[in-house]
Amino acid sequence: MKKYKINVNGQSYEVEVEEISGEITPIVSAPAPKASVPKAPAPKAAAPKAPVESTGGEEINAPMPGKILQLKVKEGDSVxxxxxxxxxxxxxxxxxxxxNTSGKIKNINVSVNDMVDTGDVLIIIG
Incomplete structure (x- = not known):
């Protein structure tokens, strides 16, 4: 008698097998069929932002990527x-x-809930 440990559907079993002849035939389990996963369409890239023309003022750039939660000023305000x-x-x-300077708000290039990247021009102070 020979003892074997087999795995069937994730369950382990110990079995004893009586040897009938001297020949040993190795048994190899067939690989499990691979599930077909439908390919998801690639996500669409965000539309590129229009370049902001410099109007000769001091640019306030985004220091990091993020979301605009609140605007505390409006165009024309003195800061x-x-x-x-x-x-x-x-x-x-x-x-x-x-x-980072005193002046008048010349241009606000973002709105509440806009997503911005590092370096995007947020506001121009003139």
């Missing part, structure tokens, strides 16, 4: 250096974006 311009959410944290 001082250090004033909060907007709130940018990145990695579940709210980040205040400050004016």
């Amino acid at each position: 001082s250096e250090g004033d909060t311009l907007l709130i940018l959410e990145a990695m579940k944290m709210e980040n205040e974006i400050f004016a």
Whole structure:
């Protein structure tokens, strides 16, 4: 008698087999059929953002990728250096974006809920 350990459908069994003849025939299990997975269409790339023309002011750029949660200013507002311009959410944290110079808001290139990438021009102060 020979003892074997076999695996059937994820269950292990120990079996004893009586040898009838001296010949041993190895038994190889057939590979499990591969499930056919339908291919999902590739996600569409986001439309490229239109380039922002410089209007001769100080550009306020996104320091990191994120989502615009709140705009604290509007075009035409006067701001001082250090004033909060907007709130940018990145990695579940709210980040205040400050004016790095005093002046008037010439252009706001984003809206609430917009997604931005690092370096995107958010606001121009003139």
